[in-house]
Amino acid sequence: MKEGGKVFLQLWHVGRVSHPSLQKDNALPLAPSAIAMKSPVFTANGEMTDPVTPRALTIDEIPDIINQYRNGARNAHGAGFDGVEIHSANGYRLDQFLQDGTNQRADSYGGPVENRARLLLQVVHAVTEVFGANRVGVRLSPHGTFNDISESNPAELFPYVTKALNKYGLSYLRLVEPRVSGGGEQSSYQGESLTGKLREFFNGPIISAGGYNRESGNQAIEKDTANLIAYGRFAISNPDLAERFAQKAELNSYDRSTFYGGTEKGYTNNPTL
Numbered sequence: 001m002k003e004g005g006k007v008f009l010q011l012w013h014v015g016r017v018s019h020p021s022l023q024k025d026n027a028l029p030l031a032p033s034a035i036a037m038k039s040p041v042f043t044a045n046g047e048m049t050d051p052v053t054p055r056a057l058t059i060d061e062i063p064d065i066i067n068q069y070r071n072g073a074r075n076a077h078g079a080g081f082d083g084v085e086i087h088s089a090n091g092y093r094l095d096q097f098l099q100d101g102t103n104q105r106a107d108s109y110g111g112p113v114e115n116r117a118r119l120l121l122q123v124v125h126a127v128t129e130v131f132g133a134n135r136v137g138v139r140l141s142p143h144g145t146f147n148d149i150s151e152s153n154p155a156e157l158f159p160y161v162t163k164a165l166n167k168y169g170l171s172y173l174r175l176v177e178p179r180v181s182g183g184g185e186q187s188s189y190q191g192e193s194l195t196g197k198l199r200e201f202f203n204g205p206i207i208s209a210g211g212y213n214r215e216s217g218n219q220a221i222e223k224d225t226a227n228l229i230a231y232g233r234f235a236i237s238n239p240d241l242a243e244r245f246a247q248k249a250e251l252n253s254y255d256r257s258t259f260y261g262g263t264e265k266g267y268t269n270n271p272t273l
Contacts, residue, residue: 006082008137011072011127013065015093016054016102017147019043028055030065032096032103032110037148046261059107062119065093069123073130083135086123089176091147094120095140098157101150113160120161124168133169137207142194143178158194162201173202174230177210196225214245233259240272249273 016037018029021044031054040048057065069086076084088094096102097119103110109118120138128136141149142158151157165173175195199206208226217229235241237254244251258266 006135008083008085008135009076009079009081010085010087010139011069011076012087013068013093015096016051017041017092018054019049020052021045028052030055030057030061031093032057032105035102035104037091039148056105059109062109065119066122066126070126070130073127073136077130083131083137083171084127085137085139085174086120086127087139088120088123089139089141089174090144091141091149094123095144095149098161099149099151100157101148101152113157116157117161117164121164124165124170128168128170134171136168136170137172137174138165138170139174139176141176142198144176154194158198159201162198166201166203170204172205172207172228173198174207174209175226177208177212179211196223199225214248236267237270239270243273247273 014029016029016031016035019041020026020028022042023029029052034053034056036053037051039051041051043049073084086094088098091102097109098116100116103116105111105115108115110116124136124138140158140161142154162173175198177195178193195206195208205227206225207228207230208220209230209232212220212229212231213234217231220226220229231241233254233256234251236259237252238244241251243249252270255266
């Protein structure tokens with residue numbers, strides 16, 4: 001992804017959203033708690049199958065998880081990326097630790113929000129040591145339902161996380177809007193977005209993502225809900241999206257069936273103006 005002319009690499013662990021065929025020696029996926037998701041998962045050959053119940057990470061294994069993020073940042077730095085985004089959204093492992101629907105631990109990584117946020121903050125600390133905080137962003141989905149993620153009190157959890165991230169001086173915080181589930185599909189969530197409130201708590205730039213068009217993106221900027229707007233589907237289907245927005249030109253339609261794997265269709269074969 002590109003952030004202000006810089007190219008950032010996204011770092012993430014999927015946790016329970018995995019399958020033994022993707023693990024060494026067909027081991028179980030690792031998650032904060034041994035709670036299976038309901039949605040199907042990908043196998044190593046790209047097929048969808050029923051999920052398995054993950055194994056809960058022991059507290060002694062968590063330092064290795066943090067080190068994997070650190071090594072990922074080092075590899076990204078060595079490969080020439082300008083920065084990294086820590087993916088703590090969409091029901092993947094760091095999000096699984098944050099939200100109480102998937103984190104039922106009784107140790108220092110479970111229970112109160114301070115404990116559930118601990119792993120994310122430790123990962124942020126490790127990654128900023130590699131890149132410097134001004135080259136690190138974090139992605140959160142406060143209202144996400146993708147991958148069966150759930151939280152009983154997002155209005156308590158996410159303000160705490162947002163405030164805690166301030167001490168690092170991050171490049172940005174990216175927030176997924178509630179109108180999408182976290183995976184791009186429409187969400188059933190009917191409540192108010194937390195983005196405006198979290199904007200008040202975070203000292204750095206806020207990027208808002210999820211279901212925007214030209215008009216709604218401009219409105220969010222004008223209302224100071226966010227500093228920047230992220231476009232996914234339209235950016236993929238329109239290689240000259242910024243120019244089309246500037247001219248108020250018609251957009252190419254996107255093909256969701258091509259989004260995750262396949263050929264060049266839907267990615268590099270879309271025409272410019």
